[in-house]
Amino acid sequence: MKKLFAIISLTLVFSLIIGITASAESGYAYNEEVLAGFAPKWDAIQADDTVISVSVGAAQGELRFAWLSSEADTDVSFKISGKTDMTDSKTIAVSTEKCDGYNSNKVTVSGLEEGKTYYYSYTENGVWSNPEKITVQPDENFTVLFVSDAQIGRSGEETEREVLIRDTCGWDYTVNKMLAEYPDAAFAISAGDQFQSPDSIPQMKAYLAPEKLRSLPVANTIGNHDDGASLYGDIFNNPNEVNELLADEAGTGYFYTYGDALFITVNSNNSFMFDTAKVIRTAVNTYPDAKWRILTMHHNPYSASLSDDDFSEERLYFSSLIDCYDIDLVLSGHDHFYSRTAVMNGGEKADEGTVYIQSSSASGSNYDPLPETLPDYTVTAFDVRVPTYTAFTFTDNAIIGTTYRTDTDAVVDSFEIADNESNSNANIFSVAISFIKTLFSMI
Ligand SMILES: [Fe+2]
Numbered sequence: 001m002k003k004l005f006a007i008i009s010l011t012l013v014f015s016l017i018i019g020i021t022a023s024a025e026s027g028y029a030y031n032e033e034v035l036a037g038f039a040p041k042w043d044a045i046q047a048d049d050t051v052i053s054v055s056v057g058a059a060q061g062e063l064r065f066a067w068l069s070s071e072a073d074t075d076v077s078f079k080i081s082g083k084t085d086m087t088d089s090k091t092i093a094v095s096t097e098k099c100d101g102y103n104s105n106k107v108t109v110s111g112l113e114e115g116k117t118y119y120y121s122y123t124e125n126g127v128w129s130n131p132e133k134i135t136v137q138p139d140e141n142f143t144v145l146f147v148s149d150a151q152i153g154r155s156g157e158e159t160e161r162e163v164l165i166r167d168t169c170g171w172d173y174t175v176n177k178m179l180a181e182y183p184d185a186a187f188a189i190s191a192g193d194q195f196q197s198p199d200s201i202p203q204m205k206a207y208l209a210p211e212k213l214r215s216l217p218v219a220n221t222i223g224n225h226d227d228g229a230s231l232y233g234d235i236f237n238n239p240n241e242v243n244e245l246l247a248d249e250a251g252t253g254y255f256y257t258y259g260d261a262l263f264i265t266v267n268s269n270n271s272f273m274f275d276t277a278k279v280i281r282t283a284v285n286t287y288p289d290a291k292w293r294i295l296t297m298h299h300n301p302y303s304a305s306l307s308d309d310d311f312s313e314e315r316l317y318f319s320s321l322i323d324c325y326d327i328d329l330v331l332s333g334h335d336h337f338y339s340r341t342a343v344m345n346g347g348e349k350a351d352e353g354t355v356y357i358q359s360s361s362a363s364g365s366n367y368d369p370l371p372e373t374l375p376d377y378t379v380t381a382f383d384v385r386v387p388t389y390t391a392f393t394f395t396d397n398a399i400i401g402t403t404y405r406t407d408t409d410a411v412v413d414s415f416e417i418a419d420n421e422s423n424s425n426a427n428i429f430s431v432a433i434s435f436i437k438t439l440f441s442m443i
Contacts (some may be wrong), residue, residue, distance in 0.1 A: 026155035027385035028166065028364040029407035030173045038169040042161070045168070045209045046202060050124045052132070053208055055237045056187050056217045059257045060139040062110040063217060064237035068102045068201075069124060078107045078122040086119060086131055094122075097234075104234035112136045132214040137186040139259035145178045145188040145216075146390040147362035148298075148333025151225060152206040153196035154365035168206040170363035174387045175210040177406045182391050186258060188216055191333035191359060192223025192298030198250065199229035208235075222250045222267040223298040223334065238265070242282050244275040253279030255286070261394055262290035264327075266318075268297040273317045280325050291419060292399060293327045300332035302356040304339040304374050304381040319347070322354050329392075329399060329417055330356045336368040338388055338403065339381035340413060349377060355417050357401065360388045380413055388412065 030038075045051075055064040069076055076096060081089035095106045105122075112118060115138065119131040150171045156163035179185065195203035219238075226232040233251035244252045244267075253266040253276065264283045266276050280295070300306075301314040301322070322330060323345055338360045345353030361367055364387045374381055390403040390413075403413035 025366050025368070026166075026364055027367060028170045028173070029177070029386040029405070030169055034173060035166065035169050038172060039165050041209075042165050042168075045205055048205065050122070050129075051205050051208045052122065052129075052214065053235050053237070054134065054214065054217045056219045056239065056256050056258075056263075057108070057110065058239035060114065060186075060259070061112045061136060062108065062239070063112060063134065063136075064239060065107045065109070065120070065122075066235055066237040067105050067122065068099075068235060069096075069105055071098065071101070071103055073103070073123075073125050075126060076103070076105050076123055077128075078105075078120065079128075080109055080118050080120040081131075082116060082118055084119055084131065084133075086121060089119075089121075099230060099234050102234075106237045108237065108239075114138055134215045134217075135184075137184055139186070141393065141395055142186040142259055143182050143184070143391050143393045144258075145182060145185045146191070146331055146357070146359055146392060147174065147178075147188065147387075148191035148221075148331075148359035149193045149223070149336055149366070150174075150190065150207055150362040151193045151196050151365050152363060153200065153203045154193075154363075164202065164206050167363050167365040168209050170365065170387060171207065172210040174362050174389060174406050175212050175216075177404070177409065178389050178391070179212050179216065181404065181409070185216065185391070188218045189263070189296055189331055190218055190220045190362070191296050191331050192221035193225040193333060194220055194223070194232075196225055196365075198226050199231050201231070204231055204235055219256070219263065219265060219296065221265050221296050221298055221333075222248060222269060224269055226250050227267065227269045240283070240286070242279045244270065244272075244278065246270050246272045246275055255279065255283035257287050257290060259394060260291035261294060262287045262292065263294045263296070265296045268299040268314065268318065268332075271313050271317065273321070276318065277321055280321055280327075284325055292329070292394065293325065294329045294331065295322060295327045296331045298332060299334050300339070300356055300358045301330070302341045302344055302375075302377055303332070303335050303358055304337070304378040305335050305368075305371055306375065308375045308377060310375075315347070319344070319354075327354050328419065330354055332356065332358045333360075334358075336361050336366050337370055337381060337383040338413070340379050340401075340415065341377045342379050344377055355415075357390060359390060360384075362387055362389065379415075382412065384412065 052067040079089040238254040301319040341356040399417040
């Protein structure tokens with residue numbers, strides 16, 4: 001029996017190793033030993049129907065949670081405590097919405113204190129989960145981790161167990177690497193395409209599988225692989241969502257603040273400029289004095305895949321708005337390689353304006369090759385075929401960015417972004433001028 005088990009195990013490991021090299025476009029940072037240690041957890045990951053997501057709050061001191069449950073589970077509860085044994089816990093009201101085949105449960109907890117560690121627990125069929133812990137990080141000199149395109153299931157046919165295991169192992173490895181380097185990160189930003197199929201619950205469970213995500217708020221983004229289905233909106237509990245005329249089934253843009261920084265997330269699949277302008281305008285009007293303005297959108301208006309005179313809607317529409325509202329930093333993904341631009345304004349390199357950073361694959365599930373010729377606005381772009389992540393530390397004078405490859409932990413890019421001083425609040429005339437300026441830069 002032991003011999004049979006050994007043969008089965010060897011076959012599984014062998015098939016997983018074959019799987020790693022099955023796609024020329026994928027590439028992972030972990031070794032066989034890491035994969036062999038991760039694979040046995042897979043059945044438990046997929047059996048967990050109520051895995052919880054932690055999203056960023058509207059500001060420091062707020063945390064937002066979401067999880068799915070069976071339609072038959074009608075009495076769902078959530079509690080949070082400052083003590084490990086959950087004594088003196090506070091029960092928080094759960095907002096439950098019936099979805100297609102399951103319930104979506106959401107909780108918002110506010111009034112949490114900086115530097116304090118909390119423990120939270122929730123029920124499944126009346127049974128309380130094991131408490132998870134999370135610490136409210138300082139909002140001065142804080143660090144935000146940036147990734148994109150974990151896209152669990154991308155490295156092959158998404159119904160294949162081996163594909164999901166190897167992609168999830170890659171994502172788990174990146175999360176572990178980031179938090180080993182930055183254990184006190186305030187939160188993480190994912191610039192979209194969290195999983196391959198927008199309605200895949202197994203892939204959603206895989207994305208939320210890393211155990212450290214129970215203790216790390218994440219601001220997720222609607223990518224082209226997230227729109228067209230409600231699952232993104234059912235499993236992530238985003239703050240300050242803005243009503244959009246052409247809102248996608250997945251959700252809308254949203255915003256939040258942390259310290260002196262305002263973070264805005266838009267759905268770049270929605271090319272209706274009015275909607276994007278409304279999200280940015282609402283955010284800026286709510287926090288007009290924020291020192292830093294950071295925008296996350298899945299598609300990069302200044303990707304190295306585009307050209308200096310590219311006529312894409314991302315360049316024309318989105319960058320016009322970005323210029324108008326004095327955004328300091330734009331975070332994107334989608335093209336599956338890393339790039340950073342010069343300071344851009346009005347379609348040209350400038351002394352004051354916006355830096356565009358594009359992250360590569362967070363899991364290793366897919367990479368795209370660099371174009372043969374890079375546009376003039378690209379300062380650096382590389383495709384190292386292992387997952388990378390960027391840490392942004394917000395200081396009084398600058399946002400300090402450091403990008404790492406996850407196999408060697410080597411720094412592959414480092415830079416500083418200075419405050420662009422002005423914080424304009426655009427109106428329809430300034431948007432029109434910005435649009436025309438960008439248009440002329442393309443001609
Ligand atoms: Fe994408």
